[in-house]
Amino acid sequence: MTFIKDFVNVLSAGSISFLLLTSIFALIIFFNLMNGRIRSAGGFAFIGFGLLMFLAGIFVPPLLYLGVAYFLILFVLARLGGRLWDTKIGLWLFVFGALAFGLSMLDPNFFLIAAKPDNVPIVAMIFLLGFFTWLALRKAYLNDTQLVVGGIPWEKTESDEKLFTWPDLVYTEMLCMILLTIVMIVWSVVLRAPLEEAANPTSSPNPAKAPWYFLGLQEMLVYFDPWLAGVVLPTLIIVGLMAIPYIDTNPRGNGYYSFRERKWEISVFLYGFLVLWSFLIITGTFLRGPNWNFFGPYEYWDPNKLVPLVNVDLSELMWVKVLGTSLPKLWIIREIFGLALIGAYLGLPPVMAVGPFRRFYMKMGAARYYVGAYLFLIMMSLPIKMVLRWLFNLKYILHIQEIFFNV
Amino acid sequence: MANLRGLQEGIVNSQIWKSVFRVGIPNTNRKRVLAVLGSLILHLHPVKVRRSGVRMSYTWCMGGTSFFLFLVETVTGLLLMFYYRPTIEYAFTDIMDLREQAPFGIMREMHRWGAHAMVIAVWLHMFRVFMTGSYKPPREFNWNVGVILLVLTLLLSFTGYLLPWDQLAIWAITVGSSMARASPGAGNEGPMSGLVKLGDIRLIHAGDDARFALIGGRSIGAATLLRFYVLHCVVIPLAAGFLMAIHFWRVRKDGGISGPL
Numbered sequence: 001m002t003f004i005k006d007f008v009n010v011l012s013a014g015s016i017s018f019l020l021l022t023s024i025f026a027l028i029i030f031f032n033l034m035n036g037r038i039r040s041a042g043g044f045a046f047i048g049f050g051l052l053m054f055l056a057g058i059f060v061p062p063l064l065y066l067g068v069a070y071f072l073i074l075f076v077l078a079r080l081g082g083r084l085w086d087t088k089i090g091l092w093l094f095v096f097g098a099l100a101f102g103l104s105m106l107d108p109n110f111f112l113i114a115a116k117p118d119n120v121p122i123v124a125m126i127f128l129l130g131f132f133t134w135l136a137l138r139k140a141y142l143n144d145t146q147l148v149v150g151g152i153p154w155e156k157t158e159s160d161e162k163l164f165t166w167p168d169l170v171y172t173e174m175l176c177m178i179l180l181t182i183v184m185i186v187w188s189v190v191l192r193a194p195l196e197e198a199a200n201p202t203s204s205p206n207p208a209k210a211p212w213y214f215l216g217l218q219e220m221l222v223y224f225d226p227w228l229a230g231v232v233l234p235t236l237i238i239v240g241l242m243a244i245p246y247i248d249t250n251p252r253g254n255g256y257y258s259f260r261e262r263k264w265e266i267s268v269f270l271y272g273f274l275v276l277w278s279f280l281i282i283t284g285t286f287l288r289g290p291n292w293n294f295f296g297p298y299e300y301w302d303p304n305k306l307v308p309l310v311n312v313d314l315s316e317l318m319w320v321k322v323l324g325t326s327l328p329k330l331w332i333i334r335e336i337f338g339l340a341l342i343g344a345y346l347g348l349p350p351v352m353a354v355g356p357f358r359r360f361y362m363k364m365g366a367a368r369y370y371v372g373a374y375l376f377l378i379m380m381s382l383p384i385k386m387v388l389r390w391l392f393n394l395k396y397i398l399h400i401q402e403i404f405f406n407v
Numbered sequence: 408m409a410n411l412r413g414l415q416e417g418i419v420n421s422q423i424w425k426s427v428f429r430v431g432i433p434n435t436n437r438k439r440v441l442a443v444l445g446s447l448i449l450h451l452h453p454v455k456v457r458r459s460g461v462r463m464s465y466t467w468c469m470g471g472t473s474f475f476l477f478l479v480e481t482v483t484g485l486l487l488m489f490y491y492r493p494t495i496e497y498a499f500t501d502i503m504d505l506r507e508q509a510p511f512g513i514m515r516e517m518h519r520w521g522a523h524a525m526v527i528a529v530w531l532h533m534f535r536v537f538m539t540g541s542y543k544p545p546r547e548f549n550w551n552v553g554v555i556l557l558v559l560t561l562l563l564s565f566t567g568y569l570l571p572w573d574q575l576a577i578w579a580i581t582v583g584s585s586m587a588r589a590s591p592g593a594g595n596e597g598p599m600s601g602l603v604k605l606g607d608i609r610l611i612h613a614g615d616d617a618r619f620a621l622i623g624g625r626s627i628g629a630a631t632l633l634r635f636y637v638l639h640c641v642v643i644p645l646a647a648g649f650l651m652a653i654h655f656w657r658v659r660k661d662g663g664i665s666g667p668l
């Protein structure tokens with residue numbers, strides 16, 4: 001038991017769980033929707049990645065844990081293949097998840113956090129997200145098996161038939177409303193809304209957390225300054241969501257579940273929604289304790305936990321550690337590496353437009369291509385910054401305190 | 408059974424019932440059409456719907472759930488307004504009283520859990536709309552209305568969070584609103600804000616920046632509470648209600664629930 005708990009504690013650490021989730025994400029898509037086989041170029045790449053983790057794990061123990069978890073999941077997924085979307089397997093997954101959660105509740109540290117009244121809805125959200133992701137992908141998978149052999153999506157068999165709103169739709173709605181009313185009443189009777197002491201502006205709690213749905217943004221503060229994590233990125237999330245229908249010109253997959261016809265759109269959206277948004281909220285809620293330090297799910301939230309601050313800027317890394325000189329005075333020279341790096345990153349879209357992504361560029365037109373590409377790059381800057389922080393303890397790529405401009 | 412049937416017919420054929428619901432029991436196709444067309448609320452729906460669109464496994468009922476939870480929030484919120492005064496002196500004690508004294512004291516619970524549930528339901532609804540590709544033409548605009556509704560839902564929940572005026576409330580809002588301080592060009596600690604100058608005088612400082620506008624002061628206080636109360640109970644619900652009307656209208660005008668062409 002202790003071993004399993006340790007295992008999970010280590011795996012949950014920010015960057016480890018993030019890498020694991022990202023690779024599971026890629027795995028599921030590869031094996032079950034793109035009909036991946038282990039014996040194929042893609043399959044070997046996945047095995048290679050796992051072996052790399054094992055090798056690196058000799059030097060960095062957490063990676064060994066990652067490697068073990070990764071191979072376990074890889075082989076389970078490879079064995080299941082398309083059966084992952086069978087209702088029976090889905091039921092087992094649910095039972096397994098509920099059991100793991102139930103057993104975890106026996107752990108006092110886990111219980112303390114998971115049973116906090118405000119956290120109960122988030123526990124429910126995890127299960128709901130799991131269920132609906134599975135459901136959507138299952139329906140997509142079923143439709144795709146039809147579409148490959150030239151069939152029609154399941155929705156098509158019914159969409160030409162019209163039903164009377166009364167009674168068919170009205171009764172469904174009625175049922176939904178009655179169920180919801182019951183759920184809300186039971187929930188309200190069983191679980192009291194939290195109320196702490198009266199507001200006291202002079203004594204701040206530790207940790208001080210934003211409302212739960214903003215904890216993903218608060219978690220981003222670990223990697224970005226407030227002007228980015230709190231203002232620019234949230235704005236761009238909204239802009240990005242609004243831009244989706246105008247960037248995505250693929251006419252297929254409108255009005256039915258399908259993955260095959262919308263591989264890129266769905267992969268990017270699911271990655272953003274599940275990993276970058278939901279998972280960060282879950283981390284911020286359950287795994288961030290006093291001083292916003294990281295705590296595994298079975299760890300005690302020790303307010304005195306000391307975490308050494310060893311983060312360095314790219315400029316210091318390059319000038320002092322690599323080149324062995326002191327930092328130049330003038331910021332434009334001091335930050336030359338950061339500027340070059342960011343310049344190169346932002347220069348990718350035009351280069352890709354004439355290179356490998358030419359097809360997309362021609363199909364989408366310049367405006368769509370550039371807006372989409374830059375939104376995507378900005379979205380990916382978060383995982384990139386996370387990995388850089390983890391590998392090199394990198395704090396800022398660009399640190400111009402002269403105008404508060406840090407990236 | 409026969410008696411029940413007789414009773415039902417007696418009620419449905421009475422003058423009172425008929426004055427409210429014109430058509431009686433909708434047991435013929437003609438009456439089914441009239442039942443929907445003749446009712447203000449039901450005529451949000453078309454008379455006939457795609458079979459695939461009625462399936463719970465297609466829409467997950469999440470749009471309707473979001474709407475229903477919004478109604479729950481409105482009703483429980485109005486009840487809370489009877490007890491609650493948005494001032495520093497009373498806010499917290501009113502909630503205490505509500506907890507200890509009010510009969511059927513689950514309104515606060517229902518309002519709070521309903522708020523959490525609504526945020527989750529709206530996310531799941533967006534997720535469903537994405538997975539069925541329902542944002543594609545002709546529904547691009549409705550997707551955008553939806554995104555604004557999502558933002559309004561989060562803002563409603565955020566402004567409501569402050570109202571109990573306990574430690575949880577003010578510190579959550581302190582953390583949340585301190586971001587505004589860092590707005591580029593408009594917050595006193597944001598990048599480029601130092602460049603907004605008149606001669607030597609900085610125009611953006613803690614007394615007039617974006618955060619000040621949001622919370623009505625240099626720190627969370629009486630002004631913030633009142634501001635958030637008005638936003639929470641009047642401004643945002645009205646805006647959200649208006650946008651929902653547009654949202655539902657557009658679902659109809661864009662050809663009903665999406666389905667394969």
Ligand code: HEM
Nearest residue numbers: 480481484485487488515522563564567568570571640644
């Ligand atoms: C989508 C709609 C709404 C959401 C998400 C929402 C959310 C919230 C939240 C999170 C609280 C704090 C609850 C607590 O700590 O107990 C709250 C409190 C409150 N809300 Fe709402 N609300 C909504 C609609 C409304 C409406 C329409 C009204 C009134 C017309 C209203 C009136 C109030 C009042 C008076 C309080 C303070 C009482 C209290 O904190 O328990 N709300 N709301």
Ligand code: HEM
Nearest residue numbers: 466470471473474533541549550553554556557663664665
């Ligand atoms: C308070 C929030 C919201 C409410 C009350 C609401 C309500 C609804 C309802 C009742 C429907 C009918 C179909 C269904 O139930 O799925 C619908 C459809 C739709 N909603 Fe929402 N919605 C909300 C937020 C959103 C958001 C956040 C988005 C997207 C970002 C969105 C985009 C759409 C689209 C595109 C449709 C048409 C779907 C189709 O035809 O299949 N809505 N909405």
